[in-house]
Amino acid sequence: MKKIYKPVAVLMLGLSLFSCEKIVEDLNVDPNNPTDAPANLILTGTQLSNVVVQEGIASLLVSIWSGYATGHDRQWRDYANYNITSGNFDSEWNNVFRGTVNNARITIDKAMMLNNRKMAGIAKIVMANSLATATQLWGDIPLEQAGQIQEYPNPMFESQADVYTKLLALLDEAIADLETGIGTVGAEDIHFGGDATKWIQTAYTLKARLLTDTEQYAAAYTAAENGISTYANSLYAPHGQIANINQNQFYAFLTQTRPGDISAASAYNVNLLDPASSTYRGNAKTDESARFLFYYRPVGVNTSGVAEPNTSSTATARGFFAMDARFPMVTYQENILTLAETALRSGMGVEQALEYLNSYRNFLSAGGYVDPTYQTTAASKYEPYEAADFAAGGIENQDGISQEDALLREIIQERYVTFYGTHLGWNDERRTRGEVYEVGLSPNAGTELPWRFIYPQNELNSNSNAPTVVPGIFSKLPIYE
Template identity: 20%
Template sequence: MKKLLIPFSLIFATVWLAGCQKDLERTNINPNEPTAVQPDYLLSNGIKANVDTYWGSDATMETSLLYIQYWAKIQYPDPDRYIPATTNIQTVWNNFYAQGIADFTKLAELGDTLHNPNYKAVGIIMRSWIFQVLTDLYGDIPYTQAGNIDKYLTPVYDSQRVVYRGLLAELKNAANTISPSDNPILGDSLLAGNMNGWKKFANGLRSRIALRLADRDPATAKAVFAELAAEGNFFLTASDREVKLNYLTSPNQNPVGRNRETRNDYRISKTVVDKLKALNDPRLSIYAALPADTNAYIGVTNGLSADSASRLGFSKTSDVGAAFTATQAPAFVFTYAEQLFILAEAAQRNLISGNAADLYAQAIRASFKQYGITGTQVDTYLAQPAVAYDANNYKKSIGEQKWLALFSEGLEAFAEWRRLDYPQLKPAYTGALQGKMPLRLTYPSSEQALNGANYKAAVARQGADLLTTKVWFDMY
């Protein structure tokens, strides 16, 4: 057998190259760029990126704000006619999963690594909020296998019931993990490091999800409120900071404000303007802007054809108010008013003790105060027969007033309108769904291509992958 002779020069060159590689690796280390992820940076970036998605073009301006008839399109009206762009649907899914679920799963893991339970709790709470938004929008979604792409490249879809129940357990554990007196966190642009605020946010989400379950699974809904009562009903109060992101100037501006820097396809919907006018609601001057050519608030009918919408004119119709379109307009995620509406409905359903009518009136007052309206204006408003609480049709009373109060939270309003069936909206004027309205977003095309088997199983269980297919919580 012949021996293989390797020249000494080749051996020397190999060793020399290996040494050079190690030297290059040492030389190219940037001392100013940490290799370990910093939890404060991860938290601040995660909050900004996901609140941007929540309030951005894809999840709100081109979809839910139009479906719930807060906004209308005056140019390029296809989305207002229920013809969403595939990129809108894909972007919402991609951003929430790739940025949101991934980032906050990592933050929760860092909480364990750094022995800081508060970072872990905040990561779980934010991740739970995103999962709640996703299942509200799409229905069945990847949940139990999501956030671990190394192990589950094609995650299964869990039923909405499983998702909600899982989130309730995660939020309860996160709330109980929080330690307000030690283990401070940094990078918190949502609640300024107030861990009691995070606990109240977690409990608010638990109460929100409990009502999502109330029609389908009343026993679980009642058990959630019983647990919250046993824990002291630790909810947002009038003196607490609401869960919101205060935007800054460019490049950290409100995404609606950023949109307005280059275009303005939108106006306030005629539906909400008419309702505010009918109730003499002082929020009209906040929700809507006066047109340049007239001294009256004029909304636009949803779903007009392109030529009909364009003939209305930008200067003769009302844009959405500056409280929502300004560069530094805050983005609300959970408010004191919403918490009170939840408690009012829970009292009406006998899920908690309390006076539903009183809580309903407090919720309206809190919504007005959110925009600086107090005093006799609110008293006069509440005294109107059209506003008075009707226990025999509480879904109408709460549904209509909650719809008005949630004007700054289009995605949550879209979910609550489907659950309560009030206000009773009319489909877009030239809508493309044969007289029906959207009840969900369709799954993105990438799921059909890359996760086909699990996608098909979800569709077989939930129903056709259409805008008009009801999600599980939407019982009526």
């Protein structure tokens, strides 16, 4: 009986279950919340998450803490005056760890299962970019255990020094992956369409950024020599004109989400670039009029009566934050100015550093990254400097400091002006604070400038390994101590 019953019973049970399953098949599957996806789609999601990290609310906050913009109204006025709490940083932390890092790890695993080392290498660079930004803003962060919530629900925080070391190694891994030429990546790569050369150069420029942060200037120079070699190879976030879908995030915030909350009234960078300002950085060889108008809508142009970040999006005026303006993430501008600074700091001399600075000024003279609508409607001049311009009494050294310090001051200031809208200017400002060639910000309120973001409240509440003593915004990051 068993021999007859067993197969019959199993068959009948199988038919019964099959019939029931057909009725309720996919009943609990939400097509809008997939639990899995192919590697190419996850790579795109990873890149989009990183765009939010580089361009989102964190960059808006950094802009008002680093003199690019002003907190003008509502809570943004409080943020500008350094009145901010840990709860304000929850979403930005999630963008890094739940958005970029989690998806990057999945992409890497799936890519390696397919032996697609090109895709794995790209995902590693994107992850390194997000994690580098996190440590630059917060200091000690989770790294080895980050983005693996099932295995590590309470990821360990690692020292900032260790994070930098591991990120440099991760970028080396990515370069090695890309150099193999194994695997294919196409349109799913929203930045370069799978161009390995551009990604390798991006990785080297990111290495140079990290090494500059930690004042390893000779090594930073070596990395930058292999970095982004042309403007066309720069890593930008692409944007379009569809609201709530692909618009420039600054544009959306400044014109749609919270208009009036952020302006540029009396911002430090405005006064550096405005030819009418008493602290204008121009001279007989430099006219910043076009770049000023590309960055800002000046007083008298706006109904607010104050300077504002330029969101103009017409055919005759396309500002830095136009609706579909690309956002700079890792650029040729950064790389060549890193070569200029690190050449001087690592002892290569004034002439070598000046050669890089003049190469950059030549790039600006040809239009640079300024939108063509301002190149033709406003003056722009960047004549090459000579060593004598930085000697005591020269046009870039009226206060009689050393020639090397005068040149370094100009390079640091040029980096600051160029890094408008990003967190890189704040990196430099904090790194050089107190030096003779510092950026030179004054506090928005009180007597201290901030050094860091506060750890987010959600992480403090949910991660048993989060710091028990939470440093405030005026506590130095370890790399600046």
